[in-house]
Amino acid sequence: MMKTFEPIEIGGLHLKNRVGVAPMCTYLCEKKDGVANDFHFTHYTNLALGQPGLIIQEATAVNEFGYISDHCLGIFNPRQKEALTHLVSLVHRYDTKIGIQLAHAGNKSKRSHTPVYGPMDETNVIGMSHADIDKFVQDFANAAKAARACGYDFVEIHGAHGYLINQFLTPLVNQRSDEYGQDRTLFLKRVVQAVVKAFEGPVFIRLSGDEYDPTGNSVEDIQKIGELCLNLGVCLLNISSGGLRNIPVVKPLYQVHLATQMKQALTDLKTSS
Numbered sequence: 627m628m629k630t631f632e633p634i635e636i637g638g639l640h641l642k643n644r645v646g647v648a649p650m651c652t653y654l655c656e657k658k659d660g661v662a663n664d665f666h667f668t669h670y671t672n673l674a675l676g677q678p679g680l681i682i683q684e685a686t687a688v689n690e691f692g693y694i695s696d697h698c699l700g701i702f703n704p705r706q707k708e709a710l711t712h713l714v715s716l717v718h719r720y721d722t723k724i725g726i727q728l729a730h731a732g733n734k735s736k737r738s739h740t741p742v743y744g745p746m747d748e749t750n751v752i753g754m755s756h757a758d759i760d761k762f763v764q765d766f767a768n769a770a771k772a773a774r775a776c777g778y779d780f781v782e783i784h785g786a787h788g789y790l791i792n793q794f795l796t797p798l799v800n801q802r803s804d805e806y807g808q809d810r811t812l813f814l815k816r817v818v819q820a821v822v823k824a825f826e827g828p829v830f831i832r833l834s835g836d837e838y839d840p841t842g843n844s845v846e847d848i849q850k851i852g853e854l855c856l857n858l859g860v861c862l863l864n865i866s867s868g869g870l871r872n873i874p875v876v877k878p879l880y881q882v883h884l885a886t887q888m889k890q891a892l893t894d895l896k897t898s899s
C-alpha cells in the first residue's frame with residue numbers, strides 16, 4: 627500500500643509525509659562568501675511550498691577548506707549563520723522540516739586560492755596531520771552546534787560521493803599507515819560522535835552504497851559502516867552511490883536496490899541478535 631502521504635516519525639522527527647527533497651548544490655553564492663542570499667531564500671521557500679515532509683539543504687561546508695566549489699554555502703562564520711537562520715525561518719513558515727547537509731569536500735575541493743586537504747599527500751593536496759584531523763572533527767561539531775542555533779530540525783553528515791569522509795573510508799584513497807588507515811572508519815566515527823553530541827537531535831548520514839570499483843569498499847563493507855553509524859546514534863541512512871571512480875549507468879531508481887539491500891542487511895542483523 628502507498629504510504630507516501632502518511633506521516634512518519636524518524637528519530638523523534640515528526641514528518642507530515644514521506645516526501646523528501648534530496649540535497650542538491652545550487653552553486654549560487656556569487657560573492658564566493660558561502661553566505662545564503664536572495665536566491666537561496668527563494669529557492670528553499672519554493673521547495674517548502676511544495677509541502678514535502680522534509681528538505682535536506684545542499685552540501686554546506688564546515689570550514690573554509692570544505693567547499694566543493696567557489697559558490698557553495700558554508701556554516702562557520704557569523705554572516706553565514708545569520709543568513710541560514712533566516713532561511714530556516716522561511717521554510718518553517720510553511721510547516722516543512724529542514725535539515726542541513728554538513729559537508730567537507732576534502733581532496734575534491736575546487737575552491738580557488740585555498741589549500742586542499744585530504745587523507746593523503748597528493749599533488750596539490752595536503753595529507754592531513756593528526757592536528758588537522760582534530761581540527762576538522764571540531765569543525766563538524768561546531769557546525770552541528772551552529773545548525774542547532776540556526777533552528778534546523780536535523781542535520782545530515784555527508785559521508786558519500788567521494789568527499790572527505792568517504793575518502794577516509796575507502797581503500798581507493800586512504801592508504802595511511804597510522805590508526806586512521808588501520809581503521810578506515812575512525813575519522814567517520816569521530817565525526818559522527820562529535821556531531822551527535824553537538825546537535826542533540828536527529829542526525830542522518832549519507833553514504834555511497836556502491837563504489838563501483840572492485841578494489842573499493844564492497845557493498846557488504848558499506849553495510850557494516852551503516853550499522854556502525856546507527857550504533858553511534860545516527861537515525862537515518864541516506865543511501866546514494868559513487869563519487870570516486872567509475873560512473874554508473876544513471877537511470878530512474880538506479881540506486882534504490884542499494885538502500886533496499888542496506889535495509890535488509892540491517893534488519894537481518896537485528897533479528898539474528
Ligand SMILES: Cc1cc2nc3c(=O)[nH]c(=O)nc-3n(C[C@H](O)[C@H](O)[C@H](O)COP(=O)(O)O)c2cc1C
Pocket residue numbers: 648649650651652684685727784786787832866879880881
Ligand atoms: C545539481 C545536483 C547537485 C547535487 N548536490 C548534492 C549535494 O549537495 N549533496 C548530495 O548528497 N547529493 C547531491 N546531489 C545528488 C542528489 O541528491 C541525488 O542523489 C541525485 O540527483 C540522484 O537522484 P535520485 O536519488 O533521485 O536518483 C546532487 C545532484 C545534482 C543533480
